[in-house]
Structure formats: C-alpha cells, structure tokens
Amino acid sequence: xxxxxxxxxxxxxxxxxxxxxxxxxxxxxxxxxxxxxxxxxxxxxxxxxxxxxxxxxxxxxxxxxxxxxxxxxxxxxxxxxxxxxxxxxxxxxxxxxxxxxxxxxxxxxxxxxxx
Amino acid sequence: xxxxxxxxxxxxxxxxxxxxxxxxxxxxxxxxxxxxxxxxxxxxxxxxxxxxxxxxxxxxxxxxxxxxxxxxxxxxxxxxxxxxxxxxxxxxxxxxxxxxxxxxxxxx
Numbered sequence: 001x002x003x004x005x006x007x008x009x010x011x012x013x014x015x016x017x018x019x020x021x022x023x024x025x026x027x028x029x030x031x032x033x034x035x036x037x038x039x040x041x042x043x044x045x046x047x048x049x050x051x052x053x054x055x056x057x058x059x060x061x062x063x064x065x066x067x068x069x070x071x072x073x074x075x076x077x078x079x080x081x082x083x084x085x086x087x088x089x090x091x092x093x094x095x096x097x098x099x100x101x102x103x104x105x106x107x108x109x110x111x112x113x114x115x
Numbered sequence: 116x117x118x119x120x121x122x123x124x125x126x127x128x129x130x131x132x133x134x135x136x137x138x139x140x141x142x143x144x145x146x147x148x149x150x151x152x153x154x155x156x157x158x159x160x161x162x163x164x165x166x167x168x169x170x171x172x173x174x175x176x177x178x179x180x181x182x183x184x185x186x187x188x189x190x191x192x193x194x195x196x197x198x199x200x201x202x203x204x205x206x207x208x209x210x211x212x213x214x215x216x217x218x219x220x221x222x223x
Contacts, residue, residue, distance in 0.1 A: 033209070033210050035210060035212075037212070044202065044214060044215075044216045044217050045151075045159065045202055045204070045214040045217075046214070047211065047212040047213065047214070050209075050210030050211070050212075052210065058210050058211060060211075094158055094159070099149065099164075099204070099206035099209055099212065100147070100149065100164045100165060100206060101164050101165070101168070101170070103149060103161045103164060103170075104161070105158045105159050105160070105161075106158060107157075107158050108158050
C-alpha cells in the first residue's frame with residue numbers, strides 16, 4: 001500500500017524549532033519529487049517547500065531562511081526542519097508526493113506555535 | 116507567482132443536483148491543474164489531474180474541463196459524501212505550486 005505518514009508535530013514556543021518527518025512506503029521514493037504543504041486552522045492550502053530527486057530544494061519566499069527540507073532515500077523519508085517558529089506557522093503540515101497523476105498526500109501533522 | 120481564483124467561495128446545493136465549480140488561473144497553465152477534495156479533519160484527496168483526467172477510484176460523476184485559463188469541476192449528481200471543500204492546484208510552475216482558496220459545498 002502506498003503511504004505517507006507524517007510525525008513530529010506538537011506544541012512549540014515562538015522562536016523554537018521543530019523537525020517534521022514523513023515516512024513513505026509502497027513506491028520508489030528516490031524517483032519522486034517530494035514536498036510539504038501546510039494549512040492554517042480554517043484556512044486554505046499553502047505550498048511550503050519541495051525537494052527534487054537530486055536534492056535540489058525549493059521554498060516559498062516567505063519561509064526562506066527559516067525552514068529546511070531534506071530527504072534520506074535509504075530510509076524512504078522526508079524531513080522539514082523548522083526554526084525560529086512564529087505564531088503564523090501554526091498549521092497542519094502535509095507531506096506530499098509530486099503532482100498530477102502521481103500526486104499523493106499524507107494525513108498531516110499539527111504544529112502549534114504558542115507561548 | 117501564478118494566482119488561482121476559485122468561485123464561488125460557498126455553494127449551497129441539494130443532493131442529486133448538478134454542480135459546477137470554477138477556478139481561474141492568472142496566466143496560461145496549459146492544463147496543468149488538479150482538483151482536490153477535502154472533508155473535515157481529513158487530508159486533501161486528488162480527484163482530477165491534468166484538468167480532466169479522473170484519479171484512480173474517483174467516481175464518474177466527477178468531471179473536469181478547461182476553457183483557456185478557466186477550469187471547471189462538475190459533479191453530475193451530488194451524493195451526501197460529496198459535501199466538502201474543493202481546491203484547485205496548478206503545477207505548471209512545479210515544484211512551486213499554488214492553490215485556489217477553495218469552494219465549500221454545503222447542504223441546502
């Protein structure tokens with residue numbers, strides 16, 4: 001079964017850090033672009049970051065310098081390191097695979113930034 | 116950045132009705148558009164890709180079309196399980212994706 005399972009979310013204070021993980025299974029991980037999309041409570045979808053098969057990385061302009069995406073092809077896993085977190089980063093973070101006919105979403109992990 | 120504009124924001128409809136949702140791109144995206152369905156507390160699910168191709172397991176009552184920069188999702192006969200929020204997503208600019216703000220289908 002093809003699966004994306006996120007973990008690592010939780011409550012963190014403003015200025016803190018958090019590392020999200022996405023464990024994948026059921027497909028050849030190293031052949032796909034992967035990414036993160038977030039959704040603030042009651043809001044729409046916002047693309048956060050993507051990483052290519054050659055470890056080339058891309059970020060939403062508003063997040064550059066604070067977030068870092070990486071992948072471990074040996075572990076079929078995707079990561080998102082989030083630093084200097086702000087209240088507006090509070091959201092469910094979804095792990096995503098590629099797009100189009102290959103598009104797939106995980107169930108998400110909630111990140112809450114609050115003092 | 117390519118902007119995606121969905122309309123209407125909310126649509127009140129009755130089960131069995133035919134419904135049409137719209138998504139307009141700020142520039143030509145060449146049919147590189149997907150439609151996603153999201154139910155409360157759940158992750159988005161891919162319904163349509165490449166503007167008009169149904170994803171695996173999606174019922175035939177869902178269809179997508181394109182006219183220039185205007186994209187449409189049609190549900191031919193609404194079922195109770197179709198009441199949800201629908202998002203469009205462009206991927207012509209991949210891996211930089213943008214989404215419409217969503218259309219909520221609610222029961223009339």
